[in-house]
Amino acid sequence: MHNIRKITDDIIYLGCSDRRLALFESAYPVKDGMSYNSYLIKDDKTVLMDTVDKVCAEQFYENLDEALGGKGLDYIVVQHMEPDHCALLQEVVKNHPNVKIVCSQKTVSMIKQFFTFDIDSRSIVVKEGETLKTGRHELKFIMAPMVHWPEVMVTYDIKKKILFSADAFGSFGAINGNLFDDEVNWERDYLDEARRYYTNIVGKYGLQVQMLLKKASELDIKLICPLHGLMIRKNTGLFVEKYDKWSTYTPEEKFVLIAYSSVYGGTENAVNLLASKLADKGVRNIKMYDVSITHPSFVLAEAFRCSDIVLATTTYNAGIFESMETFLHTLVSHNLQNRKYVIIQNGSWAPNCGTLIREKLEKLKGTEILDDSICIKSTLKPEQIPEVDNVVNTIVKSLGI
Numbered sequence: 001m002h003n004i005r006k007i008t009d010d011i012i013y014l015g016c017s018d019r020r021l022a023l024f025e026s027a028y029p030v031k032d033g034m035s036y037n038s039y040l041i042k043d044d045k046t047v048l049m050d051t052v053d054k055v056c057a058e059q060f061y062e063n064l065d066e067a068l069g070g071k072g073l074d075y076i077v078v079q080h081m082e083p084d085h086c087a088l089l090q091e092v093v094k095n096h097p098n099v100k101i102v103c104s105q106k107t108v109s110m111i112k113q114f115f116t117f118d119i120d121s122r123s124i125v126v127k128e129g130e131t132l133k134t135g136r137h138e139l140k141f142i143m144a145p146m147v148h149w150p151e152v153m154v155t156y157d158i159k160k161k162i163l164f165s166a167d168a169f170g171s172f173g174a175i176n177g178n179l180f181d182d183e184v185n186w187e188r189d190y191l192d193e194a195r196r197y198y199t200n201i202v203g204k205y206g207l208q209v210q211m212l213l214k215k216a217s218e219l220d221i222k223l224i225c226p227l228h229g230l231m232i233r234k235n236t237g238l239f240v241e242k243y244d245k246w247s248t249y250t251p252e253e254k255f256v257l258i259a260y261s262s263v264y265g266g267t268e269n270a271v272n273l274l275a276s277k278l279a280d281k282g283v284r285n286i287k288m289y290d291v292s293i294t295h296p297s298f299v300l301a302e303a304f305r306c307s308d309i310v311l312a313t314t315t316y317n318a319g320i321f322e323s324m325e326t327f328l329h330t331l332v333s334h335n336l337q338n339r340k341y342v343i344i345q346n347g348s349w350a351p352n353c354g355t356l357i358r359e360k361l362e363k364l365k366g367t368e369i370l371d372d373s374i375c376i377k378s379t380l381k382p383e384q385i386p387e388v389d390n391v392v393n394t395i396v397k398s399l400g401i
């Protein structure tokens, strides 16, 4: 049965949600599911804004048929050629052979990589700022390379002041009936997953996101329609503000994140003691994660939020304990910049992971190592308490308490 929703008097939501998915992109746990958004602009000309993931094929075809109501499909705007949005493109073209595909030049070559249908005869290649009039709507195309793939563009509906934002301003999480951010407590219940989505999916490309934000700042935006998650019409200002912070690698808040891994509890004991002493000194909102347990995507999102990070782990096979090495890889590959670090190393016979961690962190612009002097030999010893107190004082000073 179709399940279409009206976004405005002539824009229809055709998307769907997957709550069975374990890992989005085979990489990210999605505890609240995932939505794949697609929209039909039903104007004098009909315009489909992207399709959806193949998992939603049946629902999508029913939705599209119902939304068209017997009209033909004139255009498909392909904003992003990643299969979570374009898996059904070939089938839609087969069912609507006269449709024109509006996209960037890079998208054309990507379509050829994924599909076998004839794109050259039906493509309308658009460049930065070019427009398409469909009747009551006029769509302006804005290139957004690397947000999140090189071919990405977003689309601004000039007359209705709607930004179809592709992956930008998206979020993990299914659509649960409510379509708009003002129908839920967005800041309380949805912002964390929007942050985890941003930091993991496009966190590396801060510069390119900044370029898109600059272009968006020249637009009057009443509604954002992303390809994942809720439509945003109340929190547009807050969301843009967050994007500005995330894409400039600016901490959202001054607080300390303690990320650790511990084989037999010696390292864990040390960071628990550190956290208690920080709390006793008035440090608030301390966050602690065992990176062997918590998926790196969650810890990365917290790392983008915080100002100071403690990394504590053990030496393992003459290197860094694997789960911490994975987390460090996540930090470096997502280009997190401008953070202050404390490194605590453990090692029962040849501790050297502290040096290896430092080498990795120093690849990141704006890294400041506050302290890396604590070296635990299996367990923290009473004579090392002054070393912990010294680190506590260093973090307190850094946080400005």
Ligand code: FEO
Pocket: 080, 082, 084, 085, 148, 149, 167, 227, 228
């Ligand atoms: Fe939602 Fe980059 O695809």
